[in-house]
Amino acid sequence: MKLKDKNTGKxxxxxxxxxxxxxxxxxxxxxxxxxxxxxxxWGIPVTIISFWIIGALIAWLIIPDRKSYLLGIAAYxxxxxxxxxxxxxxxxxxxxxxxxxIAIGFAIISIPGAxxxxxxxxxxxx
Numbered sequence: 001m002k003l004k005d006k007n008t009g010k011x012x013x014x015x016x017x018x019x020x021x022x023x024x025x026x027x028x029x030x031x032x033x034x035x036x037x038x039x040x041x042w043g044i045p046v047t048i049i050s051f052w053i054i055g056a057l058i059a060w061l062i063i064p065d066r067k068s069y070l071l072g073i074a075a076y077x078x079x080x081x082x083x084x085x086x087x088x089x090x091x092x093x094x095x096x097x098x099x100x101x102i103a104i105g106f107a108i109i110s111i112p113g114a115x116x117x118x119x120x121x122x123x124x125x126x
Contacts, residue, residue, distance in 0.1 A: 003060070007124050012056055014120045015075060018113030019052030020045070026109050048106075052113065055079030068125040072118025079114075080107045 002008075023045045027038040038044050055078035063074050080103075087103035 008060060010124050011060060011071065011075075011121060012053060014117055014124070015052045015056030016049055018110075018117045019049035021116060022052065022106075022110045022113040023048045025112060026106075029109070051079050051082050051106075052110075054082050056117075058082070069122060071125065072114060072121045075117055075121075076110065076114035079110060083107070 023038075026048070027044075030036065030038055052075075056075045058078040058081075059071055059074035062078075063071050083103050083106050087099045090099045091097065
């Protein structure tokens with residue numbers, strides 16, 4: 001699909017909301033487990049929302065017009081792919097193995113955001 005399409009902004013906006021939902025779930029779970037608040041660390045929400053926006057842009061550019069029903073799934077998979085590429089890069093540069101587990105946790109916690117993105121995208125594209 002083209003970046004100049006009228007629905008591009010709506011799709012990126014919903015992907016941003018999915019990133020915020022993913023951060024909210026991760027923040028709540030982390031607070032329940034450890035008692036630490038993530039709201040003081042601006043790098044974490046910016047990173048999560050950036051993963052969603054980059055994944056949504058990749059999906060928007062690779063999915064053709066006739067298969068627009070695959071946009072939500074492709075955005076989720078692209079987001080997870082971006083996350084795993086960055087995790088692998090960090091792991092190969094001497095970071096410990098926790099970064100890979102964090103990437104797997106991100107993939108699991110991102111599922112509600114992916115469902116939201118898929119449901120809204122189907123209605124936007126119609």
